[in-house]
Amino acid sequence: MTVIGAGAVGAAVAYFLAREGWTDVQVLESGDPSSATTSQAAGFVGQARPTVERARLTMASAELFASFERQTGYTMDWRQVGAVRLALSPSAELELQQIADTAAITGLPVSFLTPRELQEVYPVLEDISTVRSALWSPTDGYLQPNSLVNAYLQAARDLGVTVSPHSPVTGIEVTDGSVTGVTTPHGHHRTELVVDAAGPWAGAVAQLVGIELPIIPVLHEYFVTETAPGWSSDLPCLRVPELQVYARGEVGRVLCGGFEHEGTSLDPTSVQLGSRLVPQPNWEVLGQFSANLERFVPGIGDLGVSSVFRGWPGFSPDGRFIVGPVGELRGFVMAAACNAHGVSGSAGLAMALVESLGKDPSPYVQSLSPDRFIPRTWDWEEARRTAQAVYENYYPMPGSPATAH
Template structure:
């Protein structure tokens, strides 16, 4: 589109996976008069450095359903848009190393089955057959979901963006929103560096920028950026391309195959907050300095599970900030403080898994109330 749009039914702010997914789903629902604005380039916030694991199981039943929807969407997206997604349905394993965790996993299996999701409870030896590199002497059991998988975060986002455009949405990069215009507490439109767009509804999917930007219209979004690191190894003997993703909650770590090596990340109990005084200006497509000292605690936990890591070459320790929320769940829906102002943010480092379902839910909320 060569001319800048002057009006829209809804404006989406933020071109990460959640913004692009929302644009895709709104356009598919016939809302072709939707404009997505990204201040820099699509995926350049948090999306580009995500690890890309797509697991469906959460303790919250509604979120499990949304993640299941993501998988259904990612299965067909590449064929629909012609844009590669890197999606691979290689299954997912979740380990239980004590009786309390095993009870939780069994409950999750009941939840999964109630949604028609295939989730199998495995013995330690059955789990080891699927993931031969791990030690299983402390395992009580494991859960396996054959429909879990992994994706390339940037590719899957660009595929959603292409699908949105094909369905009639407008997506503009390098277009920074400077202000949301209100009149007597009612949204009138958004002002950008390139001009004004009149609209009734604004959907803020700004990742870790969401809190600061929402504050300008009196909306409180409780999220905080934290440093999140994962390690990428060189090739490791025995790692195959069809290995399932692996989650080891009792050791706080997760793993996925990548080009014959492993990605290993995790959630340390003493995380490091980032940008406490505000996100630096011009921060996009940017990683933070690797913090090997802080990551060492996760490496020690991981070595107890995957001894092969001890001799593996390290390609990279990726450190990128992610938005986290007080309750570990994402923030989605209409803001109580401002009518027709919607938020999709705070994805606690599982935005790729949630992206498809969250965009669908947000689009339905916007379109149908």
């Protein structure tokens, strides 16, 4: 069994396969583990979601993050600081209520905060006069994505997995409709099962075996300011869906990002194996995130920026993971299209993948199958536009198509 890619997804998949008793698992990684999209992630793990499916998946992940060090000895630097979601309008209040209703079904503890409680929980928010409701999710938090990958991989190694950095897969061998091996510059490896966890390159890897999948890289970025009084790492994660902005404290600085209304995506057919995907910061977009946060924290826009994190997470046109075996090619399995929650969802996604390889996967796991896009009846440009719209509506309002799953 070969896992291609050692980002959050590949590392999680390798760990869960080994934990479930799969032997001979090897991970082949082009560069160093966690050197691509995962290294840029903010590490938010939000369990309060509008749909039961999404909420359960992230709850399973958060439970694992909280117990991983105890179980394996390796830390993911998980911080259970809680999260606050603000509503500024009646329709956004409805969304908060929908999330609270979902939480009641899934058993996630959430509560609405009074203005005084909000100020206690989030003292750096100086102006909360426009806030109509605040939903508090105390078991949410964030982790350090590089620690997450290292922890998964260390634990996987303890279970017998081998990890080979600087081993880009350049070819996949197929004999009589079945995968039989992979090629890297170091040689040929015999394998009957390949998991494509190559992040934004996952579509290009699938193309090696003639499979076309709509995995669309969409630009996402955030910035970290210079020192900002009060913004300790213990502050909860903050989300203001209407303004498409999020923030948290990062060692005495502000980490602030968001989901712009007009996103930027790549033509997926132009993504080559091994191409470097490092976007330039878009200062206009970052400035808008800052202006949105400034409504609650006057003066934040005057702070200098110490660093910008950015990348091209893979999106699918229906906003769902692409996970499981490809029906038309025995031994080729997908684990991609994380729709910008591949860190928080890594454990849930990997569990779904393991289940997809078993005898009787649940209807939910079956619904993630890559076969929903095979054979290609869809149009590349239409798929790009639709996947980009998933990004632009990342914080959906009740009843919008993106909440339908």
